[in-house]
Amino acid sequence: MPMLEPANTWTQGLDFPSRLFESGSNDYQLYEEDGEFVLSVELPGFDPAEITASWNNGVLNVAGEHEDETRGARRTYHRRFRFPKAIDEEGIEAEYRNGILTVRLPVTVEDAVSGTEIEIES
Structure with missing residues (x-):
């Protein structure tokens, strides 16, 4: 009996299917400590003038x-981060060093951002 190959072998050698579902989530770390969120984003090769960070309505x-x-190549990066707690907008700080952008977002209230609770029916 012939050996069956895995079902995904038809994608071998084709970049499209594997890239379609690529998450890319390994380029940042986000954690909370000492009353602030700390976000570290890996952006090697970028100049600080090529990076922008903006805060708008609870989203970074x-x-x-x-x-x-020299290579005729262009790299772009864009990601949005929503935070579950109220942030002190005036206290947000960002630093770019050794290819890593670090943004510190101080929490103003320990409670979750207010909203409307949605009833879940069973």
């Missing part, structure tokens, strides 16, 4: 665009 936007003229 991190974006970067880098053009490598």
Whole structure:
């Protein structure tokens, strides 16, 4: 009896199917300690002037665009982070060092951000 190959062998050699479902979630770390959220995003090769971070209505936007003229390549990065607690907008700090962007977001209230509770029917 012939040996059956795994069902996904038709995708071998084709980049499209594997890239379609790529999560890319290994490029950042987010944790909470000492009353603040700390976000570290790996952005190697970017110049600090090529990176923007903005806070808007409970969402942190991190974006970067880098053009490598010697290789004729362009890299872009964009990710949004929503936080479950109220943040002191005036106290947000960001630093880019050794290819890593670190953003510190101090929590103002220990309670979760207010909203409307949704009843779950069973």
